[in-house]
Amino acid sequence: MSINILEFEKPIAEVAEKIEALQLAASDNPELLPQIDKLKSEQATLTKKIYSKLSTWQKVQVARHPNRPHTLDFIERIFDEFEELHGDRQFADDASLVGGIAKLEGMPVMIIGHEKGRDTEEKVKRNFGMPQPEGYRKAKRLMQLAEQFDMPVITFIDTAGAYPGVEGEERGQSEAIARNLAVMSSLKSKILVVVTGEGGSGGALALGVGDHVAILEYGTYSVASPEACASIVWRESDKAPEAAEAMKVGASDLKKIGIVDEIIVEPIGGAHQDYDTISANIKSSLLKNLAELSKFSQEELLQRRYQRLLKIGA
């Protein structure tokens, strides 16, 4: 069994293993085919059952799933002609945050997102998706470029948080995040935000101010990671499941509270089961909302964006 299987996914994986074994045997024994079909339907029912009642903590694990699609997976499936753009023009290029121009059904757009990386080597290169200040400054540069050329900005959020380190503090992590919040709040381009995995703290919000905020069904978004919240409030980091529950990090709660506008449905068993389907769902959300936002003048758009923020916690 793959190590990339969560504890509660194990019963599903066991059925999948049986199916695989039967399929190998089926080429010589066609009478096995009906049994395979039966197991497949059993697998589907089981997946649906398990995923329909995930606890908040289990959703956190799905959001962090090692096989979960990342920004570059989405870019490949949703957009055409992606040209990655690098660097903040001041210090470095931060690979934990990717960005560039592309076309969405022929329309030029700017894409910016956290990228956690896939294999170990890439994860290290991308610092596990935790940006330094130069990552946020690259994002700011690309947003301003989008404004200059009148392109919508699409952001994908998936980070445990901004990287906490000595160098980040020296180079102004706080300022970099704060500046993005200010810039995004008054950027003249439309901004669509999609929380695809983990939305962790200020490092997530630094890409999160927009005209429409969507979250994937098993995405999470919170002021701090459940572990950090547990150690700050409970003073025990193993209270993370309780902290996740208390902070209401899941998509449906966030929609109720008015933090997100839309929940994008994931394939049964989570986005990691089917990259193409989740990408198609995100794409149709982007197209629908871009069309919707086109009804507003630039001034109305900025007014709406500000009012959206003012309502939260008022």
Next chain:
Amino acid sequence: MNWLTRLIPSIGSNRDSESSKSKVPDGLWNNCPACEAILYQPELEKSLFVCPKCDHHLRIGARTRMSIFFDGGSFQELATKITTKDILKFKDTKSYSQRIKEAVSSTGEEEAIVIGKGKLEGAEIVAAAFEFRYMGGSMGGAVGTKFVQGVDAAIEHKTPLICFSTSGGARMQESMVSLMQMAKTSAALEKLKESKLPYISVMIDPIYGGVSASIAMLGDINIAEPKALVGFAGRRVIEQTVRVDLPEGFQKSEFLLEHGAIDMIVHRRDLRAKVSSILSKLYPTQ
């Protein structure tokens, strides 16, 4: 100790001039939290709560801050009667609503920020001051809303805005509602900028997380009191993540100045004159 002082042990509440239990019994006497010199309260008030022996800037509450900054008697409070909402019905070892009740009764403040208008050397200003004793000066929905009303007042009266930040960051108990206050307050500051009104951020020990990464760092002019700790991530979090010893003076005002994050470090006794001098150049029309 509250959650913040546990997170950042070096800024423990024993440094808080107003809540410290002095080793000296009489209320008129205090110990300097830095050099332990015995301080006579009336003298301390005269020195604006700066230790005359070692120059340590003691913590002071939001109202004390306002009263020593504004011209005598000119402070008028704004943005009152904004109450805290327990939107998440958050409960850890204690319920959030209980924590709010306790914070209100121990500080006498309705929330962790005080807003007001008044005069500085005769010029009209609006100011905001965080109250660190109220849940570590943490920012939730009510703090964000009060701050925005402060910005609105500055725009309405065409005055500069000054904010004295001291805060552990976004308030855990409101989770995403708290986090979004970073965006809300930063967006409001953009409105101030569009109105061409100056915003002076004064950083007071300590500022971390969500307040550092919004209100505190967005000043047109960033000023810090001497030796204030200001950063994004807490020292303990960094030590645990990178497993290195932090450099001497890490995240202190002097470190921030050296790395280009702030314009200047200003002694508390010079703050009025300094801010007034800056405003007379940035906003001479008054």
